[in-house]
Amino acid sequence: MERERAGRREWxxxxxxxxxxVPGLRWEAEAGGGSAGGRGPVSPLSYGAGAGGTVSYGREIGFRVVGERRCVGVRGNPCPLRAVVAGRATQAQCGECARLDRSRSVAADTMADDPRPYAVYLAWFGPGMVKVGITREDRGSARLLEQGAVAFSLLGRGPLMAARRCEELLRAGLGVPDRISYAKKRAVRAALPGAAERAAEVRELHARAVELAGWPEALAVVGCEVVDHAGVFGLDGLAGAVGVVRELVSGGCVAGRVVAVAGPDVHVEVPGAGAGVVVVDSRLVAGWVLEKGDAGGGVTVPVKAVEGEAGVQEGLF
Incomplete structure (x- = not known):
């Protein structure tokens, strides 16, 4: 997590x-004058996959925020304006790049002609917190990892528009949303029921889903096979968070030991008296230049309370 020195490009x-x-922070090199410098390395946030599909955590991290947050561009293409982006924005794009991004987006229904096969899934985030969604079949479980789904099962496979119709059918028929906020996901992540209870809720909804009238003929039903990500995310024994980073600011630091990563959320155990676990939403990190910092330096950027808890902190320590 180092910025290249004067006269050389920044990461x-x-x-x-x-x-x-496995989770890691991606980097892009930025050449002088705003031209693209190319993709850089990935900094691992774990020690890699272990036995039984678990991921080993415990890495020490530390970085200091430098300069201004800039737009990350569109699908690997740099922002021509190198536009400044607000620190609290979870999308590190300027307005124009965001519009271009959505012009070819499944989520925005602007890719109806995509010929690739899609999968419909049920994703479980906590008791009573299940959503339905679609993902390109060749992406496997990547979309579910990115969303922080603790458990999931596929429901069907087929053409994009059939998958979209099925998604709408399931939302209405099962009474489940297509979106759950990250604030709600974080609030329950450290107090989840066991794997058997998680799987049972997914199986029950799967059984109800495949019996709904109006299932699109072009969509093949997939039998229930629950995949559990608790071991991948490092959720077993996870301590509740004392706060969530609200935004990064120039000169601010984030440092500690990574104890879990779920979706975009990096759970960092911060050292020091009275400290605890702070969640860093990595979507807020995108667009910043970061310099290597002391792993024992704590957190000096604005932090807010976890949803449902009182109080807001402007910084720690």
Whole structure:
């Protein structure tokens, strides 16, 4: 997590990646004058996958925020304006790049002609917190890892528009949303029921889903096979968070030991008396230049309370 020195290009954060089923921070090199410098390395946030599909955590991290947050561009193409982006924005794009991004987006229904097969899924985040969604079949479970789904099962496979119709059918028929906020996901993450209870809720909804009238003929039903990500995310024994980073600011620091990563959320155990686990939403990190910092330096950026808890802190320690 180092910025190259004067006269050399900088490495700017491009957010979190779940490539290969393990989390890491992606970097993009920025050449002088705003031209693209190319993709950089990935800084691992774990020690990699272990036995039984678990991921080993415990890495020490430490970085200091430098300069201004800049737009990350569109699909690997740099922002021509190198526009400044607000620190609290979870999308590290300027308005124009965001519009271009959505012009070819499944989520925005602007890719109806995509010929690739899609999968419909049920994703579980906590008791009573289940959503339905679609993902490109060749992405496997990547979309579910990115969303922080603790457990999930596929429901069907087929053409995009059939998958979209099925998604709408399930939302109405099961009474489940297509979106759950990260604030709600964080609030329950450290107090989840066991794997058997998680799987039972997914199986029950799957059984109800495949019996609904109006299932699109072009969509093949997929039998229930629950995949659990608690071991991948490091949720077993996870301590509740004392706060969530609200935004990064120039000169601010984030440092500690990574104890879990779920979706874009990096759970960092901060050292020092009275400290605890602070959640860093990696979407807020994208677009910043970061310098290497002391792993024992704590957190000096604005922090807010976890949803449902009183109080707001402007910084720790």
């Amino acid at each position: 700017r954060s491009a957010g979190l990646s779940w490539a290969g089923g």
